[in-house]
Every structure is written in structure tokens, then in C-alpha cells.
Amino acid sequence: xxxxxxxxxxxxxxxxxxxxxxxxxxxxxxxxxxxxxxxxxxxxxxxxxxxxxxxxxxxxxxxxxxxxxxxxxxxxxxxxxxxxxxxxxxxxxxxxxxxxxxxxxxxxxxxxxxxxxxxxxxxxxxxxxxxxxxxxxxxxxxxxxxxxxxxxxxxxxxxxxxxxxxxxxxxxxxxxxxxxxxxxxxxxxxxxxxxxxxxxxxxxxxxxxxxxxxxxxxxxxxxx
Numbered sequence: 001x002x003x004x005x006x007x008x009x010x011x012x013x014x015x016x017x018x019x020x021x022x023x024x025x026x027x028x029x030x031x032x033x034x035x036x037x038x039x040x041x042x043x044x045x046x047x048x049x050x051x052x053x054x055x056x057x058x059x060x061x062x063x064x065x066x067x068x069x070x071x072x073x074x075x076x077x078x079x080x081x082x083x084x085x086x087x088x089x090x091x092x093x094x095x096x097x098x099x100x101x102x103x104x105x106x107x108x109x110x111x112x113x114x115x116x117x118x119x120x121x122x123x124x125x126x127x128x129x130x131x132x133x134x135x136x137x138x139x140x141x142x143x144x145x146x147x148x149x150x151x152x153x154x155x156x157x158x159x160x161x162x163x164x165x166x167x168x169x170x171x172x173x174x175x176x177x178x179x180x181x182x183x184x185x186x187x188x189x190x191x192x193x194x195x196x197x198x199x200x201x202x203x204x205x206x207x208x209x210x211x212x213x214x215x216x217x218x219x220x221x222x223x224x
Contacts, residue, residue: 003061009037010049011060018120018132021046022197026078027067035060041196042121043130079199082218084165086113086156086178086202087210093144093175097158100141108177111135112202117163119198127167127185129194134161147173154180156202181205181213193218 001024002014015021025041028048035054040047050060088094088109097108117131124130133139143159148171151157155166157174166172167185180202185192194200205213 001065003064005057005061006047006049008057009052010047011057011064013046013048013064015044015046018044018118020044022118024067025197028064031067033063042123079197080195081199081201082194083201083203084180084182084184084218085205085209085213086180087205087207088112088178089207090179090210091177093157094177096144097138097141097175097177101138103137108138109204111138112158112163112177113204115201117200119194119196119200120162122192122194122196125166125168125170126187127192127194129164129184129198129200131163131165131200132161134158134163141175143173144175147171151176152179154182154184156180179210181210182216182218184218186217191217 004012004014006012013021013024015024021041021044025039025046028036028039028046035051037049037051040049048060048064094105094108097103098105101108103111115135117133119129120132121130122128138158139161141159150169151166151172153167153169155176156178157164157166157172157176159174164174165180165184168187183191184194
């Protein structure tokens with residue numbers, strides 16, 4: 001682990017991989033020191049933000065460094081599981097993905113739905129989840145040569161090793177392979193259901209089912 005100051009109210013921790021970062025973030029949250037403001041993991045790093053009126057950067061750095069090694073961390077399992085319905089007929093770039101991978105459309109869809117993804121970061125636009133990682137056969141598809149001026153809300157795309165969902169209408173250059181009918185962000189009401197560490201799967205639906213579900217909100221599907 002490498003620790004570096006992040007402004008005057010934060011410390012950034014770097015790790016060897018994403019799984020270690022998620023465990024470390026959970027351990028800091030579980031400890032819940034009184035000076036803690038927020039913990040923000042993103043890929044293999046974790047930002048720890050604190051109240052500078054209660055503690056100094058050097059003290060936070062020392063406290064973080066005193067936590068057990070990542071393989072010895074005991075954390076509460078707070079993983080939330082989401083199943084996101086997706087209509088692959090509502091695509092724009094499936095043929096491009098097929099050409100780049102040498103797969104049929106059915107194989108692309110089969111692999112995309114068979115994979116369990118982890119939210120490794122949220123950003124770009126409010127609530128955009130970066131989901132990793134694609135199965136090897138789907139990896140390596142480049143972005144579009146020129147980004148689209150507008151990508152419709154709830155479009156699902158992929159590029160490189162990742163897939164993701166455009167929650168809002170924005171420009172974008174990922175390969176669009178379908179759309180989900182579900183709302184995954186509502187800025188006005190503060191609805192942001194996905195967070196780093198969540199588990200996500202996609203489930204194929206047809207256009208009729210898409211219309212039936214359109215506008216409903218994403219819900220946690222973890223067994224109770």
C-alpha cells in the first residue's frame with residue numbers, strides 16, 4: 001500500500017489490485033473513526049476524507065498504515081447484488097463488436113449476460129458505473145473513431161475491458177450494444193443506487209418487456 005496526501009482533508013491509498021482496494025475501503029468504513037467524512041474507492045485506489053479540525057494528515061496516514069495487511073482484513077460483507085434487464089435489440093454497435101471480436105451477435109450477448117461484474121468506479125457523468133471486467137473474448141474493442149454527440153439515457157456500452165451504463169443523455173464513444181429500461185440515476189431526487197463494490201449482472205429482455213419496465217427504478221436483488 002502506498003499513501004499520499006490528497007489536499008488538506010484527504011489521503012489517497014494505492015493498492016496492487018481492485019479487490020484489495022474494495023476490502024480496504026470496507027475496513028475503513030467498518031472502523032468508522034469519528035473524524036471520517038467519506039471513503040471513495042476507485043479501481044485500485046481509495047480516497048479517505050477526514051475532518052481536519054479533529055485530526056492531521058500525518059495522523060490519518062499513520063492510522064491507515066496501522067491497519068492489518070489486506071489479506072488479513074476482516075470486513076462486513078456489504079456487497080449488494082443487482083440484476084439489470086437489457087434489451088440487446090436496441091443497439092447501435094453490435095455489428096462493430098462482432099467484427100472486432102470475431103463472435104456472432106448471439107455469442108456476444110451470451111458472454112455479456114453470463115458475466116458477473118463489479119462496479120469499480122462511478123464517474124464521467126453522475127452515476128455512470130464502470131463495470132469490470134469483460135470476459136476475455138469480448139475484450140479489446142476500441143472506442144468509436146468519433147464520439148456520438150448524444151447517447152440516449154440507459155444505453156449500455158462496452159470498450160476495452162469494461163462495460164457501463166449511460167444514466168443520462170451525454171456524448172459518448174463506447175460501443176452501444178443495448179439499453180436497459182430501468183432508471184439508474186435521478187439527480188433531482190438524489191437517487192444513485194449503484195456504488196463501488198456492488199455486483200451487477202445483465203439479463204436479456206425483448207422490446208415488449210422493455211416497454212413494460214421502462215422508467216422503473218433499479219432495485220437491490222440480493223437474497224434476503
